Amino acid sequence: MTLTASYEFCRRLNARHGRSYYLATLLLPAWKRPHVHALYGFARYADEIVDSFTMTGDRARALEDLTVRVSGALAGGAPADAAGDPVIPAFTQTVRSFGIDHGDVTAFLRSMRADLTVTRYSTYDDLLEYMEGSAAVIGTMMLPVLEPLPGLAGKAREPARQLGLAFQLTNFLRDVAEDLERGRVYLPMEDLDKFGVGPADLGGAAPTPALRELLAFETRRAREHYARAEEGIDMLTPSSRPCLRAAVALYGGILDRIEAARYDVLGGRAAVPKRRRAAIFVRHLLAASAADRAERRVTVEVP
Incomplete structure (x- = not known):
């Protein structure tokens, strides 16, 4: 190879x-x-x-x-x-x-x-420790490729971590039933207890009222991670920003779909419709092309 x-x-x-x-x-x-x-x-x-x-x-x-x-x-x-x-x-x-x-x-x-x-996490801090490796470091590994602006690499690291966490938690919410089939529950057990949800409720035919409340709570938590990541986008070179903005819109769109379905993540996988994905791509394409052209522009001075 x-x-x-x-x-x-x-x-x-x-x-x-x-x-x-x-x-x-x-x-x-x-x-x-x-x-x-x-x-x-x-x-x-x-x-x-x-x-x-x-x-x-x-x-x-x-x-x-x-x-x-x-x-x-x-x-x-x-x-x-x-x-x-x-x-x-x-x-x-x-x-x-x-x-x-x-x-x-x-x-x-x-x-x-x-x-x-490990199939269960007692607290959100325990889950965050796992997500540090499974998600936050993906954001920080991507960061050098996406090119922080000069002098901002250190400051951009935390928003990159937060974006990784936001994407991972979005996946956990979307894949509740699928993860349970693998024997795993990523939603913290303290949160299940707080809302009166049992692990078996995560594999039911339809969400109980208590499960809907739990998922609404975790969705708000995911949106907080997205909000903390937002400032990092403008710390990147302009040619990387449209990609990140589109990715946030696409993954955030999964949360929108979960909310629109009244948190029914058990009846089918939440997904952003193809037409919506295409519209998001087109919306950012012009900015991406302009930024790419600007960064390619080089002035050569001959003495």
């Missing part, structure tokens, strides 16, 4: 499994997209290992093997086996090119390991 093929594999993973986010990435300058796809592709690849095997031992061994290969590749070891590691060449190239913190990679893999054994 060539490096080009690895980047293409990651792109296809993004296009297949992250349709809303993939649509937003099309608003980025062409040179940034492969790197965003590489980061998404690695995260999705690890997530598929955690979710796709039937025996915990097999999943644990496969994830540990991936961890060892990634660690070796990032340390400058021998190239990963092409057949077994279609995402690692692109991922490691992107990590090296942008100086992405290896600690973020370690934190992500630690949260993936938690999914093999």
Whole structure:
């Protein structure tokens, strides 16, 4: 597998499994997209290992093997086996090119390991600790590719974390029933107790009034994360802003759909309609094209 093929594999993973986010990435300058796809592709690849095997031992061994290969590749070891590691060449190239913190990679893999054994979270702080690795570090790994403005990289890190948390919590709300089928409950148990919701209620045919109240509460919490992330968009180079604004509109649109369905996340997966996704893309396309052209403009002075 060539490096080009690895980047293409990651792109296809993004296009297949992250349709809303993939649509937003099309608003980025062409040179940034492969790197965003590489980061998404690695995260999705690890997530598929955690979710796709039937025996915990097999999943644990496969994830540990991936961890060892990634660690070796990032340390400058021998190239990963092409057949077994279609995402690692692109991922490691992107990590090296942008100086992405290896600690973020370690934190992500630690949260993936938690999914093999942890099925409940007592408090929101406990869930945040898990989401630090599963979501917040995805935001901070993406940050160098999206290019903070000079002097703002440090300040932009917290909004990037918050956006990762917002996206992850949105996914948890959308996938309540699907996660329960895997034996997991990501909504904090203290919140279930507060609203009088039992884990079995998350797999019912329709939401109970108590469950609707719980989901409304968690939706407000997700919107708070989006609000904290908002200021970070203008800290990025202009060519990255339309992508982030579109991604926020698309993922925030999932919350809109959940609310419009009166928090019935059990009867079907909440999704932004294709026409709405297209309208969001078109709305930001002009700004993306203009910013890209401006950044390509170079003045050459000949003495």
